[in-house]
Amino acid sequence: MSQKIVSLTVRDVRFPTSVEQHGSDAMHTDPDYSAAYVLIDTDSGLKGFGLTFTLGKGTEIVVCAVEALAPLVVGKSLQEIVSDFRGFYRLLTSDGQIRWLGPEKGVIHLATAAVLNAVWDLWARAEGKPLWKLLVDMDPKQIVSCIDFRYITDVLTEEEAHDILVKAQEGKQQREDEMLKGGYPAYTTSCAWLGYSDQQLQQLCTDALQSGWTKFKVKVGADLEDDKRRCCLIRQMIGPSNTLMIDANQRWDVAEAISWVSSLAEFNPLWIEEPTSPDDILGHAAISKALAPLGIGVATGEQCHNRVMFKQFLQASALQFVQIDSCRLGSVNENLAVMLMAQKFQVPVCPHAGGVGLCELVQHLILFDYICLSANLHNRMCEYVDHLHEHFTSPVVIQDAHYMPPKARWNRKESNEEEVQSFGYKRFAFLKCCGLKVLSVWA
Ligand SMILES: C[C@H](O)[C@@H](O)[C@@H](O)[C@H](O)C(=O)O
Numbered sequence: 001m002s003q004k005i006v007s008l009t010v011r012d013v014r015f016p017t018s019v020e021q022h023g024s025d026a027m028h029t030d031p032d033y034s035a036a037y038v039l040i041d042t043d044s045g046l047k048g049f050g051l052t053f054t055l056g057k058g059t060e061i062v063v064c065a066v067e068a069l070a071p072l073v074v075g076k077s078l079q080e081i082v083s084d085f086r087g088f089y090r091l092l093t094s095d096g097q098i099r100w101l102g103p104e105k106g107v108i109h110l111a112t113a114a115v116l117n118a119v120w121d122l123w124a125r126a127e128g129k130p131l132w133k134l135l136v137d138m139d140p141k142q143i144v145s146c147i148d149f150r151y152i153t154d155v156l157t158e159e160e161a162h163d164i165l166v167k168a169q170e171g172k173q174q175r176e177d178e179m180l181k182g183g184y185p186a187y188t189t190s191c192a193w194l195g196y197s198d199q200q201l202q203q204l205c206t207d208a209l210q211s212g213w214t215k216f217k218v219k220v221g222a223d224l225e226d227d228k229r230r231c232c233l234i235r236q237m238i239g240p241s242n243t244l245m246i247d248a249n250q251r252w253d254v255a256e257a258i259s260w261v262s263s264l265a266e267f268n269p270l271w272i273e274e275p276t277s278p279d280d281i282l283g284h285a286a287i288s289k290a291l292a293p294l295g296i297g298v299a300t301g302e303q304c305h306n307r308v309m310f311k312q313f314l315q316a317s318a319l320q321f322v323q324i325d326s327c328r329l330g331s332v333n334e335n336l337a338v339m340l341m342a343q344k345f346q347v348p349v350c351p352h353a354g355g356v357g358l359c360e361l362v363q364h365l366i367l368f369d370y371i372c373l374s375a376n377l378h379n380r381m382c383e384y385v386d387h388l389h390e391h392f393t394s395p396v397v398i399q400d401a402h403y404m405p406p407k408a409r410w411n412r413k414e415s416n417e418e419e420v421q422s423f424g425y426k427r428f429a430f431l432k433c434c435g436l437k438v439l440s441v442w443a
């Protein structure tokens with residue numbers, strides 16, 4: 001069957017997370033976790049679901065951008081798209097009248113991600129596999145055929161990428177079995193959003209320790225004395241051997257970042273995340289260099305808007321942890337490019353997932369990264385936040401602080417609408433929202 005795409009619709013979905021300060025940080029003090037939520041319909045009845053993560057009012061603009069891209073998608077068949085996925089990626093990112101808005105950055109790139117995430121979902125459903133499994137089962141040639149290597153061939157050519165993937169085939173089955181059994185290691189950010197009180201932080205940390213969490217991220221950057229007190233509190237609670245990370249969400253200038261983080265070095269953080277402007281590659285390099293003697297790495301990526309930026313971060317040794325994001329970059333296609341470059345530079349990938357739906361999405365990418373690329377778990381972990389999973393028909397499964405791979409197989413022939421919304425790349429069918437309850441209040 002051709003699976004011709006007959007329509008693409010997009011919804012503005014918002015959650016009032018700011019009311020209880022969930023997701024708050026030094027720059028986003030009142031975030032309402034939101035999504036531009038895309039539905040692709042085909043002539044066969046098969047659907048694809050995709051989203052991009054945004055905050056509150058900004059969602060309106062992303063929705064407009066998705067609508068602007070829709071004519072490039074409607075009328076194409078899934079077969080046509082995936083037989084030249086690189087070409088389709090370029091089509092979406094190179095439109096003569098739209099690319100001026102980016103190119104490949106900002107609102108238009110978030111929209112590209114939402115659309116492509118839905119296309120990947122459609123493909124995974126058509127194959128009857130969760131997305132990670134679709135990727136893991138693809139041969140290296142097919143994987144590289146999805147990637148646009150334009151602007152990165154000075155660091156990674158198609159041939160090199162292919163060789164990296166071929167080399168990593170060894171032990172692949174064993175790693176897949178290992179993941180199915182024990183899952184991929186995760187860390188939690190949910191104990192220590194900036195707007196949480198000390199009491200709340202302590203309670204959440206106690207609960208998290210009891211549930212088996214060993215790696216914790218704390219928001220910092222608004223007030224140094226507050227940061228010292230909160231880091232001290234959490235370090236005391238988790239003990240010296242558990243892992244602590246800190247995240248400033250772009251709050252500082254370069255020199256300020258170095259001195260502020262040096263003052264927090266006694267709490268032994270593994271990384272400082274987004275210490276300064278996400279675009280300041282050389283600034284991040286300076287911070288990395290200054291903090292290396294303290295044993296503190298620099299992590300960034302949630303607002304690193306494309307593969308070219310990641311290329312330069314890697315070339316400049318400006319980051320020690322690559323935080324890919326399934327919605328900031330151009331979906332799976334561009335994330336594959338970044339994971340391959342990270343592998344070449346031997347820098348660990350630790351995906352960003354602080355938002356609605358990001359955990360559900362990015363788990364598929366990190367499973368691919370481990371099984372088909374890195375074969376390494378040292379200093380590698382995927383972020384987890386404990387919010388809004390109830391809005392997904394199949395939320396992520398965390399066991400003993402590990403992401404358990406989605407195992408669903410979707411059989412098109414036996415499906416009904418409920419099943420359609422329950423399997424595949426993700427299952428980001430926000431049932432409650434699509435019932436418009438949340439939408440009508442918050443949109
Ligand atoms: C506004 C958001 O919650 C951010 O604070 C969040 O994505 C964060 O930077 C993270 O690393 O999870």
Ligand SMILES: [Mg+2]
Pocket residue numbers: 247249273274302354
């Ligand atoms: Mg962050």
